[in-house]
Amino acid sequence: MTTSPGARLDTVVSRFAGTLLEVLAGTVDPAAVISDVVIDDPREQAPGRPGALLLCTTAGADDVPELLVRAVGCGAPALVVRAPLDMGPELRTRVERSGVAVLGLTAGATWAQLVVLLRTLLSSGPAGEELSTGIPAEDSFALANAIGALLGVPITIEDRDSQILAFSDRQSDTDRTRVETILGRGVPAHARRAQERAGVFKRLYASEKPLFIDTPQIEGEPGLPRVAMAIRAGDQVLGSIWAAVSEPLSEDKERVLVDAAKVVALHLLRRRIGVDVDRQVRADLVATALGGGPSAQGAVERLRLAGRTVAVAVMGLSPPDTEEGSADGAAGAGGPSYARERTADAFAFHLSVAAPGAVAALVGDVCCALIPGPDRKAPEDIAVLARRVADDFLERARSRPEGVSIGVGRAVSASDPAGLARSHRDADRALRVLRHRAPSRRQEGGAALFADVQVEALLLDTGDRLRDEGGLLDSPVARLRHHDRDHGTTLTDTVAHWLDHLGNTLNAASAMGVHPNTFRYRLRRAAEVARLDLADADARFAAMLELRLERP
Template identity: 45%
Template sequence: MSTHPARSLSRVLEDFGPTLLDLVHGDPVAAGELGGVGIHDPYDEQHHPERAVVLGVGVHGTEEICRLLRELAGAGAAALVVRGPTDADAAAAAEFEAVAAETGIVLLALTRGASWAQLAAMLRTLLSEGDVGGAGEQTLGGVPSGDLFALANAIATLLDAPITIEDRRSRILAFSGRQDEADPPRVESILARRVPERYLRIHEEHGVFEKLYRSEQPVHIPPPALGDEVALPRMAIAVRAGDEILGSVWAALRKPLTPEREEAFKEAAKLVALHMLRFRAGADAENRLRADLVTTALEGGSGAVEALGRLGLADEPVVVLAMGLEPAADGDHAQLTAERQRLTTALAVHLTAVQPRSAVALLGDVAYALFPVPDDATAARERAVRVAANFLERTGDRAGAVVGIGSVAAEPAALARSRTNADRALRVLSGGRGAGRVAAIGDVYVDALLIEMRDLAVANRDEPSGPLARLVAYDRRHNAHLVETLRAWLDAFGDVIAASASVFVHPNTFRYRIRRVAEVGQLDLRDPSARFAAMLELRLMGLYDQG
């Protein structure tokens, strides 16, 4: 079992190197606790987590690498990963060493042939341990609960052989160190995170999986004969939970296991099953826990500070995003619910890729997100709008999703207000009054006020009165179009020519009608207050939405 914390760079190198990562320069121990994973993009604004491992995809050459190291020092990054091998001459090595010492950032190299996507996924899996949950760390068999990499290393020590833990589809869930002692097929499996297809076919032809899943004992598997490829023999055992097969554990052997080690392998498989079950159950439990924490934080009460702390959001400004779906006229409730859940999951993936400390939960019919933002309110609003718009562009408009963005909450007590404002912006968009599919409350504030004023009038059972009520009544009796005339005249700022053209009547006819508006409505159109009152009442009565 590793003595290094799961969120440390030393643990990353212990689990992934030298199969995936090589240390070029820097001190992993001094890197401290890692804050997450970031991907460098030279064409976009960078917002990496504090103490991030940054993946320098497409970064090559001594000059470019050193320049990026200096940039990341200002962003508080812990490590930079570039594609290996790096420049091997003495001058390049000396420059790397000097810049690593200057910036304090550890430089790592990703093995040629390894996938950036797989490295990012494995790093996030390793670094996510303990992100949300209780204060104490749970263990199973002396290994942190759900930490399959630590368990693989423990089994490798027991058997004195490199280990992989695989699921039912032969995908690599975790692997031990010492993979360099295995064979090329094992290294290829680690790099691709799954067993090569050609070996799977050989195992299926020889009935390896059938024998493996029928037996409760370790199964000896001779090295497959495949051209000139050299492979070691394997020993594998199925991982069971009752009658359910969860996966398997594979050891690459240079010498046969003793009976004692075979028995230890059998017992280890039971422990693997417990960890896999805890990991699987923990995913659902964590989702429920995150939803509870998001709900508590949004209420803004005494528990908000603790909830934000457990979500890792206690010390930075946050903005609330509210995503809603417009139900289709012929859509059934089950389909709409499934679509909400699908989009909520997609939103969580999108936001955590942009800002790993984001938290998303579906509460009723609305998906709420807590999204960390910069201190500057304008920059925060622009960033939130840009990220939400990008998400909706990626998901398409088939679902009819819209996103309202609240005000910036600089402290936990302000989160409830941010949620209220996100709901207000969402309601404007859902009512079709917004110009797009994303709106911040600052951009639709007046529309939100008008909706709330209309709600207040309905709640008070107010009846229309005054000039506009008289015009509406007159139009109903005489089909006179006086309300339409007033609306056109106000929209044109009193320009009769423009107003008459907008309603397709002769200017003289329009002049006659606007005089009738003043007479019938008893409305002084020369009075700015009267004009404003008429415009406001038109909005509140929804008459601007008509023909």
């Protein structure tokens, strides 16, 4: 569920018509405002709120009468069911009399897509701000509609990564790529790659004028050409405007698009200021909550997590080797800090959909998140749920940066400062395990629950303590390594392979690529040099532990 400043119902319907929604029955009240999104599940018996849009994910035609009663009872102006839905004249009349519009989620669209786009629309920002043009600052979609109306074509406003910031109406006047772009909240990967190969972004970011792009020829698919215009603030490229056209724009419309890009730049800069302030406040609250000090409880309350069971997740954001930029190397916003902020924002947005109530913020060079779970679930289940959400993010990320991994701590009460700090330490230790794994093991997954890697974390801690104390003063493994360095032998590897294969000489010899008799001789020699009794279980364990502590 989400609460927001709201959007008019007719605006929601017109914006998503042809892409996500269609009116199945009833009349859309132009005065109705949608301020909430509620997934209606009779088993949950979640209370609706006035202004709610009810998403009835499992409803059929027989369920509509009961849904109308619930909608009227809670003041919901509309409900959404899966289309197509066979509704007879009698049921349509009943819908009309109720005053509730019945909308249909179009075939091919998913409920998740609808929820994401609705939340983006409803949580655009505080009401009341205005640009110098008179367009509400919180409504990027109104800005997109205004530009589209002036040009007479549908447009999208995109950031530097081809992610959708806003789009105009008139979905029926465009092609499949635009529909996929809107549903996926970003240009499809195949289209983006084709544009990069054709050098579209390099030319776009170098041009002060609109650029005509023969999209069907570039992508090798039927569709409409595009006219694109870079959005700049000084020398910095903030994004671009894309118009679906049948032919190049006239000179007058090109001037309109150039002027529109300046207005959009102002809008994005003003929004960025608000986002930066909000990001800093959230980061301070998250850091305070996880610090476990006397102010932690107040921070938890301001984050609206008091009394809830949460698991802390920590996402490591290793900076790239080179500064972040577009695929074409275009100049503009970039660098490791930008890459970290972008990935952290993407994780926060994912959590807002997958785990309502979760908060995430960039604290130092890691992104820390507090992920709540359903009140009825056990803490262990909530921790597993948090890890599943983290896994899902890493799997869904279109361009997952190198080195991104997520550690998840135990689930605790958010109102317990000591417990919250402990979960944070758990998550940090799980993240460290992932970062220290050998490259061959990093493919096992980018998220780890502390409970699943606790022994590996303990080994890392033990290794730290040994290094702090100057290492082992003397040991069988140390004697083997000293002998190998002086004589060019491989006795340490011989013992390591024998232990790894649980004393199976044939398998260990095969792994080392030597004859079994040669391996047996080396093993006997290793035992003599190291003064290691391989028949002693404690001695074997000590050697295995020391060898393991020295491995990544």
